[in-house]
Amino acid sequence: MTRRLSFSRRVLYLAVALCAAAASNGQTAASATEGIPTEVLRVCADASLLPFSNDRREGFENRIAQLIADDLKVPLTFTWWPQTIGFVRNTLRTRQCDLVMGTAVGEELMQNTNPYYRSTYALIYRKDSxxxxxxLADPSLQGARIGVVARTPPSAVMLRHGLINMEPYQLDIDTRAHHPAQQAVEDVAAARTDAAIVWGPIAGYFAARQQVPLAIVPLMDEPGASPFQYMISMGIRPDEPDWRHWLNDFIVRRQGDIDRILAEYHVPLVNADGTVRAEVAEPDSYRMADYRSPTPPGLRGAETVGAPEVERLAKAGAVLIDVLPTPPKPAGLTADSRWVPPPHRSLPGAHWLPNVGYGAPSDEQEAYFRTGLEALTAGDRKRPLVLFCQPDCWMSWNAAKRAVALGYQAVKWFPAGTEGWTAAGHELVTVEPEPNPISSNSASKVAN
Incomplete structure (x- = not known):
């Protein structure tokens, strides 16, 4: 029974693609007794396994590892190792690494921290299908060609419901060459299959990047069947209790930051009672009020990006556009009172187009946005645009949606904004509003 349970967990370990750990060729920076890194945090990760990790540090595990390193006040390094059988044995167990960033709770190859998120497998299909x-009991699935990674929990539950028209994808692969779960999502988008069932973080991330709208249905556990939902923790060596206590404390203190990162990657999150946390639905039109409130995880026609991707895009020549409104004049000041707004801090190289993210901008504000984009891109609608303001800011969502409507073909939405930029360890600089060729003072107007 023990061997069978261990094998089952190893299959899950591979299936959800969460085996990331730390490695380096140098000597360990962790204390032999406490295990808490004091000089450098070394994380082993797969160099080609988005949304979890890659060698550009664009995965959510890369970013959560950076949060840990920042909290420890030590540098973060990665050693890249393909996620496959033997991964833990060759890295964590040989003390080449400090931490495994993602593993299912109960995995017997290492000691678990407390879980920092819980997710589930998800059903994906085209909304026009x-x-x-x-x-899985829904009659509309009968006869559908459904993609599933072999030997993962959904395959057995599918048979239970008579879903036998399976398109199998290989489980044990070299991620340097193959990405079967990603391929399963892309096959649904291309109508090569009718649906797919893959691990939720993979489903959410790649579904948001397809050109056609895909429905994502997080699956609930069924009595007497293999579970769909799993709690995900970090993994460490069993002889480092102080390191485990430190990480558990970190998870409690920084859970909000962790959740925000996971939301950026469209990870379906499950509550302790097994219910799925509701996401903010993407509206068909623009947001018209309550601009500082939770936003949807994505935007049709645009790509949602995080700080590492913004950094890479900026270096490649993308136009960074800050749309945070100018602050209103404080109440109580008379019309002729002199008031100087505080300096506006933004990303280095960003262009500030304030007040263009309202749901119903004035004609002057809309013209300011349109002509501003034309000037900043030199009329090239294929040039990447990165639009942002602050977290939970519908202004940037509206502005990105408006840029898509204007015909820009490489619109990127950075929902974490300036706070996400500084949380990633970057600095802000003072910027001024872009000049308005239509009106010398319209950039400073604030809509009512």
Whole structure:
């Protein structure tokens, strides 16, 4: 029974693609007794396994590892190792690494921290496919060609519901050459299959990057069947209790930051009672009020990006556009009172186009935005645009949506904004509003 359970967990370990750990060829920076890194945090990760990790540090595990390193006040390094059988044995167990960033709770190859998120497998299908399923018992799935990674929990549950028309994808692969779960999502988008069932973080991330709208249905556990939902923790060596206590404390203190990162990557999150946390639905039109409130995880026609991707895009020549409104004049000041707004801090190289993110901008504000984009891109609608303001800011969502409507073909939305930029360890600089060729003072107007 023990060997069978261990094998089952190893299959999950591979299936959800969460085996990331730390490695380096140098000597360990962790204390032999405490295990808490004091000089450098070394994380082993797969160099080609988005949304978890890659060698550009664009995965959510890369970013959460950076949070840990920042909290420890030590540098972060990665050693890249393909996620496959033997991964832990050759890295964590040989003390070449300090931490495994993602592993299912109960994995017997290492000691677990407390879980920092819980997710589930998800059903994906095209919204125009005629499928309306909310679970695997739905009749609309009968006869559908459904992609599934072999030997993962959904394959057994599918048979239980008579879903035998499977498109299998290989489980044990070299991620340097193959990405079967990603391929399963892309095959649904291309109508090569009717649906797919893959691990939720992979489903959410790649579904948001397809050109056609995909429905994502997080699956609930079924009595007597293999579970769909798993708690994900970090993994360390068993002889480092102080390191485990430190990480557990970090998870409690920084859970909000962790959740925000996971939301950026469209990870379906499950509550302790097994219910799925509701995401903010993407509206068909612009947001018209309550601009500082939770935003959807994505935007049709645009790509949602994080700080590492913004840094890479900026170096490649993308136009960074800050749309945070100018602050209103404090109440109580008379019309002729002199008031100087505080300096506006933004990303280095960013262009500030204030007040263009309202749901119903004035004609002057809309013209300011349109002519501003034309000037900053030199009329090239294929040039990447990165639009942002602050977290939970519909202004940037509206502005990105408006840029898509204007015909820009490489619109990127950075929902974490300036706070996400500084949380990633970057500095802000003072910027001034871009000049308005239509009106000398319209950039400073604030809509009512």
């Amino acid at each position: 005629g499928i309306t399923a909310k679970n």
